[in-house]
Amino acid sequence: MGTIGITCLLIILVNVIVSFKGFRDEAFFNRYAFDVDGIILYKQYDRLISSGFLxxxxxxxxxxxxxxFFFSTSLDYVLSNAAFLAVFFMSLVGGSLLSLFLHRHHGDYTAIGASGAVSGIIFAAIALEPGIHVGLLFLPFRVPGWLFGICYVLYSIYGIRSQRDNIGHDAHLGGAMVGMVTALFFQPLAMVYNYSTILLILVPGIFFIYMVIRHPHLLLVDNLYFKRHHKGDLTIDDKYNSARVIREQEIDGLLEKIHKNGLRSLTKKERKTLEDNSKL
Known part of the structure; x- marks a missing residue:
């Protein structure tokens, strides 16, 4: 096992430790999960990375x-240890930033998981190893990396547009594109010997991201996310969780205000809010 394999095992160990901490500690989980309001309103930018370890x-x-682990081993002889870490963390942040942009108006949107970073590692391997084949669970055959990559990008685009499930397709796509580009930064010669695969994957993915940034209305479709967040369709649990999150964020904001400016900075209404919350 090379240095990348050892680094990968260390990343896996950190993921296991942090994830199990999150399984047992709800406050820890909620503090470090990807949360739109937490990032935008409270500037908790560490969530962009910490969420990838929950x-x-x-x-x-x-x-x-x-x-x-499996895809990291294929990068052992084509990337340095530093380059591997750059691909992993750039993919993680890239996926989180795309999710943040697409859900910037959905304050209660949350996400967790290393899928964005893992997608980046997978697509780095596809870019740098032309002959790589990808095995799919429960199927007795392996598919060429280029075919897997194209299908993955198209499926992610469809998933972002339709939102018919609870999979973070945006983080997957963002992580995959950033991972491939980062790998090419360290190994630019791959564009010469594997250009067709790279272009077939990058062009539709980057074009879609560009169109979404320039024309956000493309995502305004009658999808499951908007149906579930329409007030008339909220379940009792949805309403309770939404109210709880809003209340907690309001209290957090007041406590932060006290920390910065003192108790006297609160208005009468804000003081009453704190008093009412202390009785809950």
């Missing part, structure tokens, strides 16, 4: 770490 459950953690 997972929903053991199965989510297992499959992400399994994919990370």
């Amino acid at each position: 997972h929903a459950n053991k199965m989510h953690l297992f499959f992400n770490m399994l994919a990370l």
